[in-house]
Amino acid sequence: MGSILRFRKLCFLEPVKFTSNDEKRKAEEEKQLSPSPKVDHKTIQRAAAATTALLKDKPKKKPPLKEWRCIDSCCWTIGYLCTTWWLLLFVYHCLPANLAGLKAPEPPGSRLRRDGLTALHPVVLVPGIVTGGLELWEGRPCSEGLFRKRLWGGGSFTEIFKRPMCWLEHLSLDNETGLDPPGIRVRAVPGLVAADYFAPGYFVWAILIENLARIGYEGKNMYMAAYDWRLSFQNTETRDQSLSRLKSKIELMHVTNGYKKVVVVPHSMGVLYFLHFMKWVEAPPPMGGGGGSDWCSKHIKAIMNIGPAFLGVPKAVGNMLSAESKDVAFMRAMAPGLLDSEILGLQTLEHVMRVSRTWDSIISLLPKGGETIWGNLDWSPEEDHVCESAKKFDTKGNNTDGRRDFQVLESTNYGRIISFGKKESELHSSELSTLGSQELASLQNGNSQVSNVSCGKVWTEYDEVSRESIERIAENKVYTVKTLLDLFRSIAPKTMKRAEAHFSHGIASNLDDPKYNHYKYWSNPLETKLPDAPEIEIYSLYGVGIPTERSYVYKVSPSSRCRSIPIQIDSSADGSQNGCLKGGVYFVDGDESVPVLSAGFMCAKGWRGKNRFNPSGIATYVREYKHKAPANLLEGRGLESGGHVDIMGNIALIEDVLRVAAGGSGVELGGDRIYSDIMKMSEKIKLRL
Secondary structure, three states: OHHHHHHHHHHOOOOOOOOOHHHHHHHHHHHHHOOOOOOOHHHHHHHHHHHHHHHHHOOOOOOOOOOOOHHHHHHHHHHHHHHHHHHHHHHHHHOOOOHHHOOOOOOHHHHHHHOOOOOOOOEEEEOOOOOOOEEEEEOOHHHOOOOOOEEEOOOOHHHHOOOHHHHHHHHOOOOOOOOOOOOOEEEEOOOHHHOOEEEOOEEOOHHHHHHHHHOOOOOOOEEEOOOOOOOOHHHHHHHHOHHHHHHHHHHHHHHHOOOOOEEEEEEOHHHHHHHHHHHHHHOOOOOOOOOOOOHHHHHEEEEEEEOOOOOOOOHHHHHHHHOOOHHHHHHHHHOOOOOOOOOOOOOHHHHHHHHHOOOOHHHHOOOOOHHHHHOOOOOOOOOOOOOOOOOOEOOOOOEOOHHHHHOOOOOOOOOOOEEEOHHHHHOOHHHOOOOOHHHHHHHHHHHOOOOOOOOOOOOOHHHHOOHHHHHHHHHOOEEOHHHHHHHHHHHOHHHHHHHOOOOOOOOOOOOOOHHHHOHHHOOOOOOOOOOOOOOOEEEEEEEEOEEEEEEEEEEEOOOOOOOOOOEEEOOOOOOOOOOOEEOOEEEEEEEOOOEHHHHHHHHHHHOOOOEOOEOOOOEEEEEEEEOOOOOOHHHOOOOOOOOOOHHHHOHHHHHHHHHHHOOOOHHHHOOOEOOOOHHHHHHHOOOOO
């Protein structure tokens, strides 16, 4: 205490009051002449220590902690991803073309133009789901400043992520009508820019468009048939007249290009959209376009389907059940709880489910053909498939894994598209107890009497499903494609009621039945006939050699956790080292999104030759592209990629499209080119033709 007093005395200055300048000057002179007080070093140290003690004892005012919000988490995550993406893109574009002796390959369009190939037939491009741009024409107050700006695609996500809830609200459709919500109008971006790039540097159609331009194509003979991919196919006509505009554009291009027939190039879900169009354009009004039974024969030369989802994709099943795929399941395994509502308050999957279940187009991608196509509890067309993902190869593709000779073929029940438990996915059907369609329907009736209040802020249809119903669903153990639709009707009754008015997933017993004149059947190749147009050629162009999702192992989420989605992929379920089960997902051959079975069956067997689905005998071709990962950075996403979107930059595929557009035929291309077991699988499917 004494040292403190001495320090205070040392630091204290007696105030001086001056009445005149003379007195002030005199005081300053006396101050300069007076000796300075002597202060020893120890006194200063003791005083400093005492001051430090006083400061420590004095309570500090902590700044208030900022509340961590969902939007903060989203923005940080997106910021990291965007920064990484732009950095890689910058490095890629800054590298010289001759780096390390590498040389960028010549574009196929330039090479074919030099060989004398030129534009002949008009080309129509039909994008698939999510790859087409959407822009805002009318919105809620939160969308101020976004008029005619892209809400989807084209690289405008930076502005949207400033207001993520507003963005999600405007991407949603009305849950009752499947059309615009009140006060919101979002429309497809028109023109080639609608789907050339999904984001800066991430091409979709851009490479194909560029190569078509190299042989002479431009706006007068090339057209992007943009449409709102969220809507059911018939509703694109009801709301936007998209089908009528496509019909008019094809007719105009046909006339202005010397009456040359068009070559149509649909991708992914766009394949189903154009299948719907061909029935619509020939059907009489008001349901159809009134073109007559010979319209397709007069106007279409060839349909070159890229990555076709003819018979649906199992990925759509995971999206409907839990808004998941293998990538989401992997993220959950690496960072448990990150996507759950308790952590950071994200509820990411609930938001995805709430929005995507308003998109009727998702239902068009559910598997078609039932157990006849996709298999039952003990059989599937891919039952002999051997996964080779664990094999090791050198740069020339030679096997370097000595265990190859000791592989044991694992029998996989792919027909069980959903299994609650790994063990249940492997047992013989005689050891399983399953619910029938009527029992699953009773679960839906029971749900109408239960209102399970969500503990989160995001409503999904699961909030109206009781915990007892979820447990009964899991007790059913396994589901095939046939019982899967009954399951969806019990857990998502509003979605299925709305969407099933526009889509069907069965197999027609009698295609001459007048009921198949309804538009709900037009996008299902197993419930409709191809046009009477024997001159048309239909191609199925898709990648192979990439593990593709086929069926799933699920589990019920713990009841103690606050969740709106009560089930999820069991990422802990794994098979043997060379098995096809990885992270709760069974894989088969495909292009990473569409299995070979869905992409290839119709052209390999379903439409091959004259039959009830192809009464005029339209020629069909299967052209597969074996996946090869990019060898270096100059190849971008791969010049020989078989990926579902990356294949749009595949040199061999681009060359095939250009040759047909310039007048070539399937025979001139060399007919079928097959690497997979599609022909073997097709023979196992007992479909009445």
